Amino acid sequence: xxxxxxxxxxxxxxxxxxxxxxxxxxxxxxxxxxxxxxxxxxxxxxxxxxxxxxxxxxxxxxxxxxxxxxxxxxxxxxxxxxxxxxxxxxxxxxxxxxxxxxxxxxxxxxxxxxxxxxxxxxxxxxxxxxxxxxxxxxxxxxxxxxxxxxxxxxxxxxxxxxxxxxxxxxxxxxxxxxxxxxxxxxxxxxxxxxxxxxxxxxxxxxxxxxxxxxxxxxxxxxxxxxxxxxxxxxxxxxxxxxxxxxxxxxxxxx
Amino acid sequence: xxxxxxxxxxxxxxxxxxxxxxxxxxxxxxxxxxxxxxxxxxxxxxxxxxxxxxxxxxxxxxxxxxxxxxxxxxxxxxxxxxxxxxxxxxxxxxxxxxxxxxxxxxxxxxxxxxxxxxxxxxxxxxxxxxxxxxxxxxxxxxxxxxxxxxxxxxxxxxxxxxxxxxxxxxxxxxxxxxxxxxxxxxxxxxxxxxxxxxxxxxx
Numbered sequence: 001x002x003x004x005x006x007x008x009x010x011x012x013x014x015x016x017x018x019x020x021x022x023x024x025x026x027x028x029x030x031x032x033x034x035x036x037x038x039x040x041x042x043x044x045x046x047x048x049x050x051x052x053x054x055x056x057x058x059x060x061x062x063x064x065x066x067x068x069x070x071x072x073x074x075x076x077x078x079x080x081x082x083x084x085x086x087x088x089x090x091x092x093x094x095x096x097x098x099x100x101x102x103x104x105x106x107x108x109x110x111x112x113x114x115x116x117x118x119x120x121x122x123x124x125x126x127x128x129x130x131x132x133x134x135x136x137x138x139x140x141x142x143x144x145x146x147x148x149x150x151x152x153x154x155x156x157x158x159x160x161x162x163x164x165x166x167x168x169x170x171x172x173x174x175x176x177x178x179x180x181x182x183x184x185x186x187x188x189x190x191x192x193x194x195x196x197x198x199x200x201x202x203x204x205x206x207x208x209x210x211x212x213x214x215x216x217x218x219x220x221x222x223x224x225x226x227x228x229x230x231x232x233x234x235x236x237x238x239x240x241x242x243x244x245x246x247x248x249x250x251x252x253x254x
Numbered sequence: 255x256x257x258x259x260x261x262x263x264x265x266x267x268x269x270x271x272x273x274x275x276x277x278x279x280x281x282x283x284x285x286x287x288x289x290x291x292x293x294x295x296x297x298x299x300x301x302x303x304x305x306x307x308x309x310x311x312x313x314x315x316x317x318x319x320x321x322x323x324x325x326x327x328x329x330x331x332x333x334x335x336x337x338x339x340x341x342x343x344x345x346x347x348x349x350x351x352x353x354x355x356x357x358x359x360x361x362x363x364x365x366x367x368x369x370x371x372x373x374x375x376x377x378x379x380x381x382x383x384x385x386x387x388x389x390x391x392x393x394x395x396x397x398x399x400x401x402x403x404x405x406x407x408x409x410x411x412x413x414x415x416x417x418x419x420x421x422x423x424x425x426x427x428x429x430x431x432x433x434x435x436x437x438x439x440x441x442x443x444x445x446x447x448x449x450x451x452x453x454x455x456x457x
Contacts, residue, residue, distance in 0.1 A: 002374065002376045002377065002378045002400075002420060003376060003377045003378065003397060004376070005375075005376045005377070040444075043444050043445070045376070045377055067267075070267055070268070070271070071267075071271050073268075073271075074268075074271070074272055074275070074441070074442065074443075074444050074445075074447070074448070075399065075442055075443070075444055076399055076401070076439075076442045093265055093267075094265070094266070094267055095267050096265060096267025096268040096270075096271055097265070097267075098265060098268075098401070098442065119301075120300070120301065121300055121301045121302065122373075122403075123373045123375060123401045123402070123403070124300065124401075167373065168375075196371060196372075197371065198371050198375065221371055221375075222376070245395075
């Protein structure tokens with residue numbers, strides 16, 4: 001029986017790892033290569049790295065860094081940030097990365113989702129959706145690391161992405177990011193029930209029970225977390241951590 | 255020398271990284287001469303069936319692969335799409351496969367509103383159906399990383415090496431004579447995948 005995927009989602013800023021709150025106030029966490037080694041030892045299920053400044057800085061992905069990270073990773077690795085072309089994707093895959101994650105470029109030019117899916121296989125194309133509640137309590141999608149508002153709502157955009165051949169949706173609630181107060185379950189549920197491809201929930205996880213809620217109440221297929229795996233204790237000391245299988249199972253996850 | 259056949263489909267980086275980690279000298283090549291002199295072959299693969307067969311045809315590799323299989327009895331390991339290419343046909347495409355197994359590749363049959371989403375993506379266990387060096391000393395907790403929307407159906411029970419379960423039981427690895435195929439990605443399956451690759455390379 002398939003095990004629920006629990007995925008650390010790590011943010012790259014320059015050459016270092018950072019953690020944000022509501023997509024702002026990046027705080028330095030540590031060296032990405034060291035973190036990969038630690039997560040490897042802890043046998044995490046999958047890892048995701050997102051370069052949060054590449055698109056806004058109009059720069060390409062840092063291929064050298066990606067290569068170094070990939071060479072230490074013996075589990076599936078996803079990378080996102082600054083990917084603009086099929087050539088970028090091809091290069092990233094050849095470095096040993098399993099999935100590419102696209103956000104801004106997908107909204108700007110949705111046909112790239114289909115092209116990428118046809119070329120590389122839909123299971124390796126993840127569309128990342130960053131959603132934020134507006135003044136009226138409705139959700140809208142933001143691109144460029146939360147800097148640019150679009151007119152899309154998460155459900156319609158997720159459906160559009162699925163139709164274009166996306167293999168998976170990484171759904172992040174900007175308002176929950178870094179808070180460790182729990183996922184936005186209504187958001188997750190509204191998106192997962194309107195598409196048939198897997199949804200990875202992100203934004204707000206603070207404890208294993210949050211994973212349960214995202215899966216069983218939200219209908220997510222997998223769960224991602226940032227703060228929960230890089231901070232420890234009530235003073236949020238920086239410490240890379242990942243629960244063992246027994247902890248996850250006894251927490252009700254498998 | 256273990257040779258990873260590079261036919262332009264698949265993530266060879268991870269495979270090379272893991273083989274390096276376990277200390278197996280491996281080369282990547284699409285050159286017929288290199289394949290000719292290899293002691294063992296790995297056929298990786300990520301992508302679609304027809305694309306895979308087309309690339310093998312365009313690189314004119316089918317003949318040499320068949321020679322290695324039949325004449326030299328070279329151990330050959332197919333991974334994911336690589337394993338599916340060993341079958342005769344696939345619902346994913348129109349081209350014929352290598353036909354090394356009397357088997358076909360089909361799409362997962364799951365109900366639209368089932369909780370089983372396609373692709374089958376994530377860590378899962380395998381049930382060993384017959385003794386084989388590939389799974390020798392398999393850890394009781396072993397799990398492997400799968401990511402696929404299609405799976406193989408064997409016409410001969412004895413070709414089935416392992417099965418796994420996703421909505422129903424399906425074939426997760428096959429073996430016959432010197433050919434083995436695994437649906438999962440050993441190069442992405444941590445120490446469990448490492449053991450499988452080690453077993454293949456050191457046998």
